[in-house]
Amino acid sequence: MNSFDVIVIGGGPAGCAMAMDLNSRGYDVALCDQARFPRDKVCGEFISPGADPILEKLGVLDSIEALSPKRLKGVAISSYESAELGIDYPVTAGSGLRPTSLSVPRYQLDALFLKRVQSAGVKVFEQHKVIDFIFNEGCVVGVQGWDETKTSFSMNCKLVVDAGGRNSTSLRKFDLKREPKGSSKIAFSAHWQGVRLPEDYCYMHVSRPGYTGISSVGNGRANVVLVVEGSAFSDGKTEKPETFYHRVLMQNRRRSKMLESGERVEPVRSVESLAFAVKPVPCGGLLLVGDATGFIDPFTGEGIYLSLRSSQLAGEVIHAGFKSLNFSRNFLSDYDQRRQQEFGGKFLLSRVLQWLIYNRPFCNRVMKSLSTNRILAETLVGVIGDILPADKVVSMRFLSKLLVGVLTGNAELDLPKVLK
Secondary structure, eight states: OEEEEEEEEOOSHHHHHHHHHHHHTTOOEEEEESSOSSOOOOOOOEEOGGGHHHHHHHTOHHHHHTTOOEEEOEEEEEETTOOOEEEEOOOOTTTSSOOOEEEOOHHHHHHHHHHHHHHTTOEEEETOEEEEEEEETTEEEEEEEEOTTSOEEEEEEEEEEEOOGGGOHHHHHHTOEEOOSSOOEEEEEEEEESOOOSSSSEEEEEETTEEEEEEEEETTEEEEEEEEEGGGSOTTSSSOHHHHHHHHHHTSHHHHHHHTTOEEOSOOEEEEOOOBEEOOOSSBSEEEOGGGGOBOOTTTOOHHHHHHHHHHHHHHHHHHHHHHTOOOHHHHHHHHHHHHHHHHHHHHHHHHHHHHHTSHHHHHHHHHHHHHOHHHHHHHHHHHTTSSOGGGTSSHHHHHHHTTTTSOTTOOOOHHHHTO
16 A cells, blocks of 8 residues: 555646645655646636745746736726726735736646656645545544446545535535525636637626626637526526527627627536535644635636635644644634635625626626725736735725715615624
8 A cells, every 4th residue: 555645636726736836845745636738628718926936836837938928917896887997907016006807718738737746756646536534543644445447446545635626525525515595606617719709818708697708818718607596597408508608798788798799619618516614633643734724706716816826724723733743623623714814804795796797787886986996996907916915805994985975865785794
């Protein structure tokens, strides 16, 4: 039976970043993924500016740039068919320059990450599906599963990091996923050729029954993602996903103008139950990183940055655990506290903005406020782009300024209630 210091489940950005971090610290690391790369998945394919320093530290930024990705200067938002408001990322204090975000196809990005992991000396097991854990005195000390030939395998370790995403082994084994209250959301995604985007922005169009994110990913292609409330789609009973996707895209006039000369060049893919929270891990010897720790709505959350940063935080706690030879549940809970401190404000911002975008009058008035106050607009986009800390906007002072155009006439907004 193979034995390692750490076994990482999942070969996406979170798992690869985790494996490279621990490998650079001198630990013997194995990575298992059920797929064979390159493989594709539904994703906004948008990496916020805040991720650049992490990618550079991991030694992959230059390789990503070599793929000729698109660099985006900010976000352009349209509220219920209004003209798009283009908002650039704010100037950073250190450089005095405006950063940009990366837009690159996931199948290219993930394959690049995995290749970098292999070249670093991490033992990679593709087409190895982990289905359960091995326990010793209440702590995880290994994994077991099936390989590509349907042969069972087992591996021992001192610690397991589950980066298996929304369907990870840990979430299923311990029933950790907590679905949000209210209607769930579904994302549909496909690449298009020939889409006309006026400038280098990620174009967000808000209109019932949801919103879209459209951005160039380089080489003449654009990624077109549609996010809707689950109740808007009838699970294919009366309408196929492709038909629904095109119909909703084209019923917004501003969107249809961008897409009318374009052509979808691949099947429409979808993923359900976008936003969810996760309960604490009930045992020692196990940490979760990336989407396995929960996922916020993509309108206000950039999953790749969250994945990379959560792996950094986990690496610090794991390293401390090896030094003290302690992987108990209590010791590893320090990671949960660090993650909450780091991302709690972003999750709160997500709830606030989700409330706003699905209330047309408020959304329109907030957009008007942003259009007349560029500092507010750039601050908001700076937080969304992971350049500025979330507490810059998750405060009564900022939100009161942002919503000055909302609180008019008979309109009432209970901010304390929204912020709960």
